[in-house]
Amino acid sequence: MRALLAKDLLILRRSRLLVAVLVVYPVAIALLIGLAISRGPGKPKVAIVDETPPGQTVQVGSRRVPVSAYAEQLFAQVQPERAATRAQAIEKIKSGEVLAAVVIPPNIAARLGSGLKQAQLEVLYNGNALEQSLVQAQIESALAQANIGFSEQIQQAAAQAIGALLSGRNLGVLGAPELIGLGQIPAKLDGIIARTPPGADRRALEQIDTFASFAARNLTLAKNVLTTIGQPIRVKTTLIEGRRTPLNTFAVVVAVAISLMFVCVLLASGGVALEREEHTLARLARGLVSRSGLLVEKALLAAACSAVLAFAMLAGIGAFVALDWGRVGQWLAALALGGLAFSALGVAIGALAREVRAASLLAFLLSLPLAFLALVPSGAVGAGLSDVIDVISFVFPFKATLQALDAAVNGAAPSLPGPLVHLAVLTVAFGAMARLWLRRVD
Amino acid sequence: MAEQAPGPLLRVEGLSKRFGERTALHEVSFELGAGELVAVVGPNGAGKTTLLSILAGVQSADAGTVGGLAARGPREVGWAPQQAAVYARLTVRENLRLFARLERVGDPAAAVALMLEQTGLAPRAEDRVESLSGGNRQRVNVALGLLADPLVLALDEPTSALDPGQRARLWDFVRTLAARGKGVLFSTHHLGEVRRYASRAVVLADGEVLFDGPPAELLLLPEAQGAEDLEGAFLELLRARGHA
Numbered sequence: 001m002r003a004l005l006a007k008d009l010l011i012l013r014r015s016r017l018l019v020a021v022l023v024v025y026p027v028a029i030a031l032l033i034g035l036a037i038s039r040g041p042g043k044p045k046v047a048i049v050d051e052t053p054p055g056q057t058v059q060v061g062s063r064r065v066p067v068s069a070y071a072e073q074l075f076a077q078v079q080p081e082r083a084a085t086r087a088q089a090i091e092k093i094k095s096g097e098v099l100a101a102v103v104i105p106p107n108i109a110a111r112l113g114s115g116l117k118q119a120q121l122e123v124l125y126n127g128n129a130l131e132q133s134l135v136q137a138q139i140e141s142a143l144a145q146a147n148i149g150f151s152e153q154i155q156q157a158a159a160q161a162i163g164a165l166l167s168g169r170n171l172g173v174l175g176a177p178e179l180i181g182l183g184q185i186p187a188k189l190d191g192i193i194a195r196t197p198p199g200a201d202r203r204a205l206e207q208i209d210t211f212a213s214f215a216a217r218n219l220t221l222a223k224n225v226l227t228t229i230g231q232p233i234r235v236k237t238t239l240i241e242g243r244r245t246p247l248n249t250f251a252v253v254v255a256v257a258i259s260l261m262f263v264c265v266l267l268a269s270g271g272v273a274l275e276r277e278e279h280t281l282a283r284l285a286r287g288l289v290s291r292s293g294l295l296v297e298k299a300l301l302a303a304a305c306s307a308v309l310a311f312a313m314l315a316g317i318g319a320f321v322a323l324d325w326g327r328v329g330q331w332l333a334a335l336a337l338g339g340l341a342f343s344a345l346g347v348a349i350g351a352l353a354r355e356v357r358a359a360s361l362l363a364f365l366l367s368l369p370l371a372f373l374a375l376v377p378s379g380a381v382g383a384g385l386s387d388v389i390d391v392i393s394f395v396f397p398f399k400a401t402l403q404a405l406d407a408a409v410n411g412a413a414p415s416l417p418g419p420l421v422h423l424a425v426l427t428v429a430f431g432a433m434a435r436l437w438l439r440r441v442d
Numbered sequence: 443m444a445e446q447a448p449g450p451l452l453r454v455e456g457l458s459k460r461f462g463e464r465t466a467l468h469e470v471s472f473e474l475g476a477g478e479l480v481a482v483v484g485p486n487g488a489g490k491t492t493l494l495s496i497l498a499g500v501q502s503a504d505a506g507t508v509g510g511l512a513a514r515g516p517r518e519v520g521w522a523p524q525q526a527a528v529y530a531r532l533t534v535r536e537n538l539r540l541f542a543r544l545e546r547v548g549d550p551a552a553a554v555a556l557m558l559e560q561t562g563l564a565p566r567a568e569d570r571v572e573s574l575s576g577g578n579r580q581r582v583n584v585a586l587g588l589l590a591d592p593l594v595l596a597l598d599e600p601t602s603a604l605d606p607g608q609r610a611r612l613w614d615f616v617r618t619l620a621a622r623g624k625g626v627l628f629s630t631h632h633l634g635e636v637r638r639y640a641s642r643a644v645v646l647a648d649g650e651v652l653f654d655g656p657p658a659e660l661l662l663l664p665e666a667q668g669a670e671d672l673e674g675a676f677l678e679l680l681r682a683r684g685h686a
Binding site: 003004007010011014015278279280282283284285286287288289 | 495498499500516517521523525526527528529530531532536540541543544545586
């Protein structure tokens with residue numbers, strides 16, 4: 001087997017283009033995916049056309065809330081790009097300068113102030129179905145955030161007005177008399193009722209007293225209700241199990257797992273397919289090297305090469321992202337088992353294919369979707385599809401490698417032994433398939 | 443002078459092989475002696491490659507036996523498949539050295555040097571196989587089959603991709619091997635090569651042996667009466683036995 005290993009290393013050394021592609025391509029793909037995952041969606045660039053007259057306010061009780069506060073809330077949720085007119089905003093969308101435009105109409109204050117009609121905004125956007133869906137979701141989210149912010153201001157003004165009604169403060173209007181609060185009326189009335197002789201007047205006063213007490217109690221309740229309506233449900237997050245993995249270190253793990261997968265699968269499948277393509281498999285199979293020995297040699301070579309590359313990647317990324325070097329032993333265990341499982345898959349593909357190009361194509365076609373499937377969050381798709389994805393991810397090594405690397409690098413759950421055992425089982429299973437498919441030597 | 447062995451190098455008896463429903467070989471029997479150059483002739487799909495692959499240990503037979511001196515071990519039958527089974531990115535010497543080590547030859551360096559000299563490939567020893575002509579590639583292919591100094595050499599259509607000059611040089615080399623006492627079994631479509639170089643011909647059709655004897659005797663068969671040459675006799679024989 002040593003002679004065969006030396007031969008393969010020599011051939012690999014002489015295939016510089018192949019080696020360059022094997023190293024550069026997965027690293028490039030891995031970095032792109034890593035960047036895509038680690039950076040959350042940025043704020044959408046949106047043109048805002050504010051058609052409201054300057055200084056316009058919405059009157060809530062004694063307080064005036066400026067309509068510009070709404071625009072400010074909206075600006076905080078997007079990358080705002082001011083547009084003077086609706087037509088200018090449309091031009092900006094067409095030129096791709098902005099994703100969408102929000103037009104705040106001049107009558108917004110009147111509608112908000114009326115308390116009867118909902119204020120209405122106009123949203124304009126462009127693009128293909130995917131872009132439309134993305135932009136719509138982002139704009140709706142931004143508008144919802146802005147709505148919450150604005151409604152909090154209105155709610156505060158309303159609460160202030162109710163408070164004034166209850167406790168009877170100065171309404172802030174110069175020269176206006178001090179108002180008695182609704183909450184103070186029952187006590188004052190009780191004194192007057194006590195001094196009033198029984199009769200029609202006293203009964204009328206008692207009715208007013210009952211109403212005032214009722215109104216004061218319910219207005220207090222209404223103030224609380226306003227707070228509840230402003231933000232009916234607060235969210236408290238709790239992680240049930242496992243350690244929280246920061247997105248950037250998880251992206252590192254994804255990038256390394258993808259590199260490991262590509263190098264292993266391509267090298268192992270190509271190595272086996274090359275023996276068939278050069279017709280040397282038959283020569284070797286006549287007792288010079290056992291078929292199992294041949295597969296083990298190819299798998300070990302691919303696993304070793306890819307593990308070295310993946311480790312170098314981890315070490316290189318470690319210069320930019322804080323990684324725990326105290327866990328290096330676990331990194332190596334995860335890389336070794338992941339590499340072996342991918343290599344076993346690779347030799348199985350190589351045993352199926354007749355030539356290197358077919359093996360490489362098959363390896364790509366199989367590996368890339370499997371990696372993406374393993375990254376699909378379980379809640380992002382329907383239950384049935386999620387089950388299918390789980391099964392596929394279970395029988396191929398990517399997800400288990402990802403879990404092993406995440407556990408080794410980030411200490412995430414599940415703990416390392418589980419994925420390692422899973423990978424060992426997959427190595428044996430794919431190895432057995434490769435041995436079966438290598439029976440054919442022509 | 444050819445070295446004479448006490449018995450046949452190969453004694454093939456009742457060899458059969460099936461691939462699913464298809465019969466590749468059906469009770470094939472023949473012998474190969476030392477110094478003999480035996481041609482296995484037949485149309486496409488006759489079972490020639492399967493027969494040579496079984497004798498070389500690449501495949502196993504479903505039934506029948508292979509006996510004789512060369513049946514002592516797989517390395518007693520050297521094998522050169524139809525398409526050169528060599529590593530294109532390695533040099534001629536690296537290919538020979540690798541297979542000498544895999545064949546567990548006692549002194550790999552000496553075996554490599556001997557093969558380079560015998561095949562006339564010494565001047566190209568450091569060239570990568572991918573840069574060689576078809577003829578030289580086939581020489582490397584044959585040299586690999588001879589590394590372990592086998593008693594028998596099985597050549598599967600060795601000249602199919604060669605030009606006339608390359609063919610003539612290869613046959614000179616093969617005849618030298620036979621003259622040294624090796625038994626050579628080769629498959630071919632070229633009846634001219636059979637007439638010129640083979641001491642015996644085994645005609646295979648649909649896995650069955652139709653004829654086994656000196657090529658000239660093919661012309662004497664009753665089925666081949668009227669045939670002008672060996673190719674005509676071969677075609678008449680196939681037609682008469684229902685294999686045309």
